[in-house]
Amino acid sequence: MNLNDFLESIDKISNHKVSLVAVSKYVGNNEILNLHTQGQIDFGENKVQDLVKKSDDFKELNLNWHFIGNLQTNKINALLRTHPTLWQSCNSLNLAIAVDKRLDYTLDTLLEINIADEKSKNGANKNEAIELFHKIKQNCKNINLKGIMCMGANSDNEKLVAKSFENAYKIYSNLTKFGAEILSMGMSGDYEIAIKNGSNMIRVGSLLFAK
Secondary structure: OOHHHHHHHHHHHOOOOOEEEEEOOOOOHHHHHHHHHOOOOEEEEOOHHHHHHHHHHOHHHOOEEEEOOOOOHHHHHHHHHOOOOEEEEEOOHHHHHHHHHHOOOOEEEEEEEEOOOOOOOOOEEHHHHHHHHHHHHHHOOOEEEEEEEEOOOOOOOHHHHHHHHHHHHHHHHHHHHHOOOEEEOOOOOOHHHHHHOOOOEEEEOHHHHOO
């Protein structure tokens, strides 16, 4: 899809600014370069080894790399060496502390929440998210929590998907007075619902890179 056409479609359904992270985990360098030539600078990867390789391949372009996948403790050092623009998948206090201990710079981070309570998904318990947000802020001086990230309910029922995003927005709203600025939710299949429910950052892959 043409990037400008996609951005225009976002503007039509949104009454607020929405940032776009192009999820490049299934594509190669040519597809990333093509999207960059159209003006895209924020890209997301869910495997540390792929982020390391791609960020190195494109280091001359100064792209903004987001890590959106589950972070294993044995991959922390490799991730931190890339200096990601945003770590979107911090999902526990233990993981936050493990990362914080190895940081020698401030890392912008999002708290990942399992907003739909689905066993197949990573993320903090939604009922404990606000308390966890505060605990990470208190205990991790090198982690700059800037908001939350989640995935919508895995359902064909749009009302269920919307409800999960609505619940995430309530948590986010509660945290704005404590520094939350980013509500990252919405992917290729549900970004419109997410935006209508307050998302200001979407993570889109297949739609952008479709042939």
